[in-house]
Amino acid sequence: MNRFIDSVAGRGTMAVAGETPREETSPMPQPKIAFVGFGEAARCFASHLAAQTGAPMVAFCQGKTNAPPYSGAFRALAGRCGVTLTDRLEDLSDADVIFSAVVVAVAAETGEAISRIIRPGCLVVDINAATPRTKKRVAEAVEARGGVFADANLMGSVDLYGAAVTLYTSGSGAERFAEIFGPLGFRIDVAGPEAGTAAAVKMLRSVVTKGMEALLVEALTAATLAGVRDETMRGLCTSMDATTFSKFLDMCVRSDVLHAERRAVEMDGVAAGLRELGFDPLMTAATTARLKVSARLGLRDEFVRRSVYSADEVLDRYAHELSVPGSEPRDPHELKERP
Numbered sequence: 001m002n003r004f005i006d007s008v009a010g011r012g013t014m015a016v017a018g019e020t021p022r023e024e025t026s027p028m029p030q031p032k033i034a035f036v037g038f039g040e041a042a043r044c045f046a047s048h049l050a051a052q053t054g055a056p057m058v059a060f061c062q063g064k065t066n067a068p069p070y071s072g073a074f075r076a077l078a079g080r081c082g083v084t085l086t087d088r089l090e091d092l093s094d095a096d097v098i099f100s101a102v103v104v105a106v107a108a109e110t111g112e113a114i115s116r117i118i119r120p121g122c123l124v125v126d127i128n129a130a131t132p133r134t135k136k137r138v139a140e141a142v143e144a145r146g147g148v149f150a151d152a153n154l155m156g157s158v159d160l161y162g163a164a165v166t167l168y169t170s171g172s173g174a175e176r177f178a179e180i181f182g183p184l185g186f187r188i189d190v191a192g193p194e195a196g197t198a199a200a201v202k203m204l205r206s207v208v209t210k211g212m213e214a215l216l217v218e219a220l221t222a223a224t225l226a227g228v229r230d231e232t233m234r235g236l237c238t239s240m241d242a243t244t245f246s247k248f249l250d251m252c253v254r255s256d257v258l259h260a261e262r263r264a265v266e267m268d269g270v271a272a273g274l275r276e277l278g279f280d281p282l283m284t285a286a287t288t289a290r291l292k293v294s295a296r297l298g299l300r301d302e303f304v305r306r307s308v309y310s311a312d313e314v315l316d317r318y319a320h321e322l323s324v325p326g327s328e329p330r331d332p333h334e335l336k337e338r339p
Contacts, residue, residue: 031096035059042101048163050082057083093117100126111138120146123173132196139195148173151195153202170197218283225277253311260294297321
């Protein structure tokens with residue numbers, strides 16, 4: 001995975017807290033900022049902006065928990081973040097920047113509703129964990145009304161990083177988002193001008209981060225049942241702390257093409273062992289299925305003959321094989337342990 005690893009440090013344009021803004025002939029006017037949805041991330045960003053600028057902000061909510069008429073407690077919470085709640089989405093129509101921060105289930109309809117009330121030139125920043133297709137759909141609606149769109153994705157938790165969480169961003173408004181909010185302490189990594197690019201990276205990152213969470217919880221819960229939690233923790237952390245994640249990732253991909261079939265058989269045995277503990281091995285079974293998919297591609301012999309190959313080459317071959325109609329012809333139950 002050499003080209004991926006080598007490019008990590010240099011990808012995108014980063015606007016970082018503490019950087020010296022470019023010299024300008026006149027100070028940038030403070031934009032009018034609004035939020036649609038006012039959950040954890042929106043409250044974090046609003047509090048930070050209030051501390052940085054002191055400029056008034058507004059928010060509109062139409063969720064299951066908080067909607068007009070708002071409770072006194074919710075109004076007070078918003079007030080502590082420097083935000084005044086409004087009763088109608090249309091009340092945000094004079095905003096220069098609108099953050100969309102709602103649950104994924106309503107991200108598309110909310111974005112389209114925002115597009116109908118904006119004025120030309122408005123920057124809509126969508127921080128929802130929505131799919132690339134949804135982000136593109138909202139971008140098209142916003143741009144059709146003369147606005148610009150930033151597909152901004154939290155690459156971490158505001159619980160851990162606060163307003164300094166990296167926002168991986170693409171879209172027609174990505175550069176403008178970085179220009180306005182970088183000097184205010186936001187970390188914005190610009191991925192390009194196409195909405196959906198950053199969302200795709202966020203989505204695939206979640207496959208790994210949420211998958212690792214589920215794997216770790218499964219393994220350590222089973223370890224607790226087996227009475228070996230501390231030993232398992234040491235075994236995991238000692239080996240992982242001894243290397244970098246990029247090296248571990250590279251090793252996983254390069255070895256998968258050679259050993260997926262054998263490892264699938266081993267994981268079948270691991271699943272049986274977990275069941276003996278009275279534990280349902282959901283993630284272990286999924287791991288077995290994933291390994292069997294790799295094995296069914298039949299690329300082991302091709303790579304065994306190579307003295308040197310990269311993870312990029314493995315992934316390119318996997319993608320090619322999986323894009324061919326009728327791929328994965330063999331039934332996973334046909335896989336047997338090699339002698």
